[in-house]
Amino acid sequence: xxxxxxxxxxxxxxxxxxxxxxxxxxxxxxxxxxxxxxxxxxxxxxxxxxxxxxxxxxxxxxxxxxxxxxxxxxxxxxxxxxxxxxxxxxxxxxxxxxxxxxxxxxxxxxxxxxxxxxxxxxxxxxxxxxxxxxxxxxxxxxxxxxxxxxxxxxxxxxxxxxxxxxxxxxxxxxxxxxxxxxxxxxxxxxxxxxxxxxxxxxxxxxxxxxxxxxxxxxxxxxxxxxxxxxxxxxxxxxxxxxxxxxxxxxxxxxxxxxxxxxxxxxxxxxxxxxxxxxxxxxxxxxxxxxxxxxxxxxxxxxxxxxxxxxxxxxxxxxxxxxxxxxxxxxxx
Amino acid sequence: xxxxxxxxxxxxxxxxxxxxxxxxxxxxxxxxxxxxxxxxxxxxxxxxxxxxxxxxxxxxxxxxxxxxxxxxxxxxxxxxxxxxxxxxxxxxxxxxxxxxxxxxxxxxxxxxxxxxxxxxxxxxxxxxxxxxxxxxxxxxxxxxxxxxxxxxxxxxxxxxxxxxxxxxxxxxxxxxxxxxxxxxxxxxxxxxxxxxxxxxxxxxxxxxxxxxxxxxxxxxxxxxxxxxxxxxxxxxxxxxxxxxxxxxxxxxxxxxxxxxxxxxxxxxxxxxxxxxxxxxxxxxxxxxxxxxxxxxxxxxxxxxxxxxxxxxxxxxxxxxxxxxxxxxxxxxxxxxxxxxxxxxxxxxxxxxxxxxxxxxxxxxxx
Amino acid sequence: xxxxxxxxxxxxxxxxxxxxxxxxxxxxxxxxxxxxxxxxxxxxxxxxxxxxxxxxxxxxxxxxxxxxxxxxxxxxxxxxxxxxxxxxxxxxxxxxxxxxxxxxxxxxxxxxxxxxxxxxxxxxxxxxxxxxxxxxxxxxxxxxxxxxxxxxx
Numbered sequence: 062x063x064x065x066x067x068x069x070x071x072x073x074x075x076x077x078x079x080x081x082x083x084x085x086x087x088x089x090x091x092x093x094x095x096x097x098x099x100x101x102x103x104x105x106x107x108x109x110x111x112x113x114x115x116x117x118x119x120x121x122x123x124x125x126x127x128x129x130x131x132x133x134x135x136x137x138x139x140x141x142x143x144x145x146x147x148x149x150x151x152x153x154x155x156x157x158x159x160x161x162x163x164x165x166x167x168x169x170x171x172x173x174x175x176x177x178x179x180x181x182x183x184x185x186x187x188x189x190x191x192x193x194x195x196x197x198x199x200x201x202x203x204x205x206x207x208x209x210x211x212x213x214x215x216x217x218x219x220x221x222x223x224x225x226x227x228x229x230x231x232x233x234x235x236x237x238x239x240x241x242x243x244x245x246x247x248x249x250x251x252x253x254x255x256x257x258x259x260x261x262x263x264x265x266x267x268x269x270x271x272x273x274x275x276x277x278x279x280x281x282x283x284x285x286x287x288x289x290x291x292x293x294x295x296x297x298x299x300x301x302x303x304x305x306x307x308x309x310x311x312x313x314x315x316x317x318x319x320x321x322x323x324x325x326x327x328x329x330x331x332x333x334x335x336x337x338x339x340x341x342x343x344x345x346x347x348x349x350x351x352x353x354x355x356x357x358x359x360x361x362x363x364x365x366x367x368x369x370x371x372x373x374x375x376x377x378x379x380x381x382x383x384x385x386x387x388x389x390x391x392x393x
Numbered sequence: 394x395x396x397x398x399x400x401x402x403x404x405x406x407x408x409x410x411x412x413x414x415x416x417x418x419x420x421x422x423x424x425x426x427x428x429x430x431x432x433x434x435x436x437x438x439x440x441x442x443x444x445x446x447x448x449x450x451x452x453x454x455x456x457x458x459x460x461x462x463x464x465x466x467x468x469x470x471x472x473x474x475x476x477x478x479x480x481x482x483x484x485x486x487x488x489x490x491x492x493x494x495x496x497x498x499x500x501x502x503x504x505x506x507x508x509x510x511x512x513x514x515x516x517x518x519x520x521x522x523x524x525x526x527x528x529x530x531x532x533x534x535x536x537x538x539x540x541x542x543x544x545x546x547x548x549x550x551x552x553x554x555x556x557x558x559x560x561x562x563x564x565x566x567x568x569x570x571x572x573x574x575x576x577x578x579x580x581x582x583x584x585x586x587x588x589x590x591x592x593x594x595x596x597x598x599x600x601x602x603x604x605x606x607x608x609x610x611x612x613x614x615x616x617x618x619x620x621x622x623x624x625x626x627x628x629x630x631x632x633x634x635x636x637x638x639x640x641x642x643x644x645x646x647x648x649x650x651x652x653x654x655x656x657x658x659x660x661x662x663x664x665x666x667x668x669x670x671x672x673x674x675x676x677x678x679x680x681x682x683x684x685x686x687x688x689x690x691x692x693x694x695x696x697x698x699x700x701x702x703x704x705x706x707x708x709x710x711x712x713x714x715x716x717x718x719x720x721x722x723x724x725x726x727x728x729x730x731x732x733x734x735x736x737x738x739x740x741x742x743x744x745x746x747x748x749x750x751x752x753x754x755x756x757x758x759x
Numbered sequence: 760x761x762x763x764x765x766x767x768x769x770x771x772x773x774x775x776x777x778x779x780x781x782x783x784x785x786x787x788x789x790x791x792x793x794x795x796x797x798x799x800x801x802x803x804x805x806x807x808x809x810x811x812x813x814x815x816x817x818x819x820x821x822x823x824x825x826x827x828x829x830x831x832x833x834x835x836x837x838x839x840x841x842x843x844x845x846x847x848x849x850x851x852x853x854x855x856x857x858x859x860x861x862x863x864x865x866x867x868x869x870x871x872x873x874x875x876x877x878x879x880x881x882x883x884x885x886x887x888x889x890x891x892x893x894x895x896x897x898x899x900x901x902x903x904x905x906x907x908x909x910x911x912x
Contacts, residue, residue: 099518100517100521100522101521101522101525102521196400196402197402200424204424267587276741352517352518353516353518353581354516354585355514355516355585355591356587356591357587357590358591358742359739359741433885433886434884434886434888439895441896442896602859605809605811605857607812607860691817693828704812706813706815706826706828708817716817717817719813721812721813721815725863725864726863728863758886
């Protein structure tokens with residue numbers, strides 16, 4: 062490992078951080094605008110053009126707030142928890158191919174890495190729940206652990222079909238193999254399971270039980286405020302973006318699209334725009350769902366995962382296997 | 394050795410969805426409720442005691458503060474009781490105005506109940522839509538009596554002032570606007586798969602319990618008992634109007650929510666009929682003395698308020714102040730069902746069931 | 760009014776304890792001896808008075824009168840049951856075992872009037888704080904913190 066490599070990685074790390082910060086700023090604004098317009102209001106309008114810098118103003122407020130430690134809270138767990146939640150979300154950006162060659166590291170197990178790393182944030186959520194010395198937070202943390210772990214399984218199984226089709230776990234190879242046909246057409250069931258499990262993974266309605274405000278006040282971040290709370294918020298939106306981006310990578314053809322010039326210097330810019338647009342559409346879909354649907358109950362959520370999605374994902378794998386066999390027979 | 398312990402959770406009085414200042418002490422086994430003990434009284438202002446030191450007229454604004462999301466109903470119940478005690482005849486136009494106001498109020502209040510019912514299940518948008526529609530009703534009220542929440546509009550023998558000229562048209566516009574919205578809500582919330590999963594079979598209230606606990610209003614009707622004081626013992630001029638009483642089948646949370654939605658439709662019909670048949674004339678009975686001194690006696694006059702049987706039990710000793718005024722508040726009786734209904738359910742169900750009982754703590758605690 | 764069969768039945772059975780009987784329209788007002796409340800209540804529930812509306816009290820200085828209101832949806836009859844308690848003996852049997860709704864209403868009466876309900880499962884204050892002294896709706900209740908109204912004019 063030489064110095065230039067570390068240097069490059071350092072630049073990439075800072076770059077991702079800035080990207081996350083910026084995307085969170087925009088996503089929070091977008092969420093408020095989408096919510097506002099769905100609910101026949103305007104959303105933020107005061108700071109900047111249509112409230113565009115409202116999030117920045119909020120951020121300044123949050124950063125300047127007093128850091129509050131609840132009585133009898135476990136100090137270390139309480140302070141560390143937001144970071145333990147944020148860092149996996151941050152790390153998962155490593156393997157997302159935004160455009161050809163615009164990827165930090167193209168692992169040959171990139172997909173596995175992406176599915177494994179965010180699960181670490183469960184630890185952080187339990188730490189937050191336990192460390193706050195608050196029963197709502199504890200219940201929220203436990204719910205979250207149960208939920209994320211049980212949705213890991215259908216989520217991981219739903220992408221097996223894609224891996225079988227692409228023959229690789231490298232995210233770049235998966236995108237490249239979609240140059241002729243997007244995998245959503247071959248794997249509609251897989252896409253559905255992946256997308257819904259992602260909703261559950263990132264704790265959004267209809268699966269936002271860990272922070273169900275009407276029953277658990279705010280779940281595991283009940284006691285958090287100021288900068289620590291904003292780190293939770295940031296990791297939530299970072300996860301949303303990463304989840305949707307991977308969905309684009311796996312099923313919606315990644316950076317592929319129409320009207321991409323070949324060999325021109327700006328062709329990868331156009332690819333990047335395609336990628337971003339697809340991701341934003343998925344994010345908008347998530348927001349749309351959030352402001353339309355009620356929330357499941359915790360046992361119904363578990364039922365859905367273990368009794369519906371898990372068998373469906375297994376069936377999907379079997380079908381994909383048959384499909385590949387059939388295709389091989391047909392074309393050989 | 395593994396040992397499990399029950400968790401005691403103090404829900405409220407500061408909690409986003411206890412609909413005010415209710416505290417429920419829950420004993421939990423995991424997420425399942427073993428026992429629930431509600432504690433009320435955080436909003437107790439002693440209105441019954443205050444009323445003993447006020448003249449009859451001064452009590453009307455006090456009643457506004459009971460059930461603060463349906464103040465017209467409280468005015469109505471109180472004024473009717475005193476009128477019965479005094480033997481005052483109300484002019485026909487005044488009765489029509491009262492019924493229009495009461496039914497609009499029922500819609501406004503049910504909108505809150507329906508919307509917060511959705512909010513409790515996590516559907517926030519329905520809640521905001523409901524408040525948007527309620528705003529239009531409040532505008533109508535503002536047009537008529539200048540106030541938006543505590544109206545102080547009813548008087549003994551009538552109402553404080555006549556409708557302004559533009560009211561009838563605005564009200565008709567509202568009815569036209571509201572009908573399709575109700576269908577929309579039915580699709581958005583009641584027919585939603587997740588909402589049905591959350592509410593069907595949850596918080597089932599048996600007929601027997603509903604009766605012996607004195608449940609009333611949508612809670613009672615949701616349990617399949619067809620009882621509406623507007624039909625059973627028509628007060629004011631309700632016997633002239635044609636409307637249905639929606640009745641639920643299973644007595645679960647979904648049925649109660651559905652009954653509320655259906656009642657809004659019926660209320661719109663009543664308002665429409667009342668607007669069509671609105672007679673001309675005075676809005677205040679002639680010869681009501683300024684200082685009300687009812688003859689000694691007692692009266693209990695229940696009305697079908699938004700939440701159920703609301704009645705004022707007034708004992709008069711012939712003086713200018715009520716000797717005793719008891720408010721029979723429907724929300725108090727409905728709320729006392731909590732330990733019965735939520736036992737064995739989960740935490741998430743508590744808020745949904747509570748929302749479907751629709752307590753307003755101004756009325757529970759008085 | 761139509762005189763349903765059960766009124767005669769009750770009169771026959773509880774004739775001794777009924778102190779006063781009035782009826783108009785579909786309302787019946789019964790005044791009874793307080794010792795016979797429980798058996799009468801059981802009988803009433805059996806003949807259809809299943810709906811418990813409320814119980815409250817009125818303080819007449821030397822005695823407190825409890826007022827129960829019951830409804831029978833079957834016969835469409837409402838009943839007001841009155842029991843007289845002398846101030847020296849503010850005790851009566853609880854009916855919360857018969858009508859569940861009586862539980863909270865009796866607690867309220869206990870809280871605000873100081874009437875003790877025997878065999879009540881959970882007789883605590885309901886509206887006022889646990890450490891409150893006195894029963895505010897009694898006519899002889901005096902609170903030192905209450906500011907006296909001055910007559911200026």
